[in-house]
Amino acid sequence: MTGGKAQVILSEAAEEAVKRIQKADILVGIPSYNNAKTIGQVVQMVSAGLAKYFPQARSVIVNSDGGSQDGTPQVVEQVLQENPADSFIAPASPPIEKIVTPYQGIPGKGSAFRTIFKIAEELQVSACAVFDADLRSITPEWVERLIRPVYEGSFDYVAPLYRRHKYDGTITNSIVYPLTRTLYGKRLRQPIGGDFGFSGKLAGHYLSKDVWETDVARFGVDIWMTTTALAEGYRVCQAYLGAKVHDPKDPGADLAAMLMQVMGAMFTLMEEHQTTWQQVRRSEPVPTFGVQQEVGLEPVQVNVERMVKALRQGLRDLLPVWEIILPTETLSELLPLGLKDLEEFRFPPDLWVRVIYDFALASHERVLHWEHLLKSLTPLYLGRTASFVLETKDSTAEEVEESIEALCEQYEAMKPYLVGRWR
Amino acid sequence: MSELWREVIVEAFRETAKGIGVFLPRFLLLIALLVIGVLVGWAIKALLLRILRAVRFDSISDRAGLTSALVRGGVKRAPSQVLDLIAFWVVFLFFAFAGVNILNLPAATDLMSVILRFLPHLLAALLVLLAGWLLANFFAQAALIAAVNAQFPGARLLATTVRWGILSLTLAMVLTQLGIAKEVVVAAFSIAFGGVVLALAIAFGLGGRDLAKELLERSLQERVKPGDEISHL
Known part of the structure; x- marks a missing residue:
């Protein structure tokens, strides 16, 4: 994938915040667009997770927003002002820093991630995680599961492992997981889960790629991140997160367009990494963290x-x-x-x-x-x-x-x- | 009397010989130009083929959808070969026109000037035809895939309508470009197009009232039916 390599320009407020903070250990990014209803809880859980599991680390929460019309950034500011993590923070712990910023570039999750990668690079963080803003089932443990293998281990990329209904994620189950596993040789069960942990080094590597004017900036950023980590030899693992419940997606969402986005990204990445995947003969399991728990899942109607x-x-x-x-x-x-x-x-x-x-x-x-x-x-x-x-x-x-x-x-x-x- | 006959015959032979004397070199020149045209045409064809292969013109055409459009239009040759053939004929015709001009025959010269005046229109018409044909195939295919994905029962009819709609518009533009019965073509196209739209409006508005009602009801029932809860990603 190629595209124009435009300079990332952080907003003035973000630049100032980066200058003020100077350096951090952990960064959690939350890309958003019109998620006022759910983002408050996501921010609360992330703050609690950082305070509870990484009390000594200098942490930053970044909300990278795509110009929401429903007051999403205001909700984030409000929740962060209330200091939801107070009850978890030990007296001597450094405070959790916050950056709420609009992102620049083509509208899409990829551009939101690019801003997060840029801030991660500027702050020279060791570990990062990103969480979708429409999550309803996120708990403080999710932060720990996605960050610890990178922060205290030697991994560069942590993919999520959700408990899902047997008919949930059919594109993942019938195409994305088997094909990614076959091509790149690692059994990552949820390659496009949406929530990931990764090292500061890998964030910098993502940022250096020349893809930000392509479809990666719009959609397909999940499969691009996973495939890049796999194909370029970064150490990957996965972590159990439990059930994933998120805001219901638009019921009118076009399946053909969704399939086109995912398959388009996969086929493009096959072109880019053809020498790598052609040499892979078999797949192997990846280290898995956390404990798989039985969780109740609502039945799914299928016609x-x-x-x-x-x-x-x-x-x-x-x-x-x-x-x-x-x-x-x-x-x-x-x-x-x-x-x-x-x-x-x-x-x-x-x-x-x-x-x-x-x-x-x-x-x-x-x-x-x-x-x-x-x-x-x-x-x-x-x-x-x-x-x-x-x-x-x-x-x-x-x-x-x-x-x-x-x-x-x-x-x-x-x-x-x-x-x-x-x- | 016999003297007179002899003079007339000799004069006739002299004139004919003079005519042949003037025509023959020109005719031989025409033949020579045709041969040169073939040779230069072949040389340019070979050179162009090398250049097109070097720049991977066929794979670029594959990516742009030109190859599949040619296949769908019944052209079995690769795009580079088609371009090659066009280049040959353009070069050959250039030499052929020059050769016919050398003959200096009034009828041929007039014909040549008419053809030369008409040539830009012909080329423009051919370009319009090619673009229209490619667009018709592209949009018909897009409509077919979108309609099938939406599970629209008349997907093929819709695609055919799109194809022929674009092709008839193209044909009207081509004929206008060629100056063939310009007014008649414009009027015929306007009447036909307006007529089709009016007929469809009447058919759907009056004749298809019940069908439209049934289709809407069925579509709403389908929506109410379970089946939209599956999360694909």
């Missing part, structure tokens, strides 16, 4: 019929497009899926893996306009998700995890198919 209908329509109407992307063997195995009854409907894992690899190859060879290519994956993804729901409708969470593991093994076993065709 399988509509998903299967989407695939059937794709097989009927999108064939001219898929004929350009997929080889004949893959297409000939896909076509019979449109004829199956709902209860008997199954999208075999090996066929799904071939579809993903064929899309990656088509993206590499640019056989079609890129956006069209990525968006045309949607009906196939819905078909695979429907099949997954049907296959696991009576399964426990552990059995579902086993089935995801089997899918990952399928990805790894078929990697030579991808490598052999990548020119």
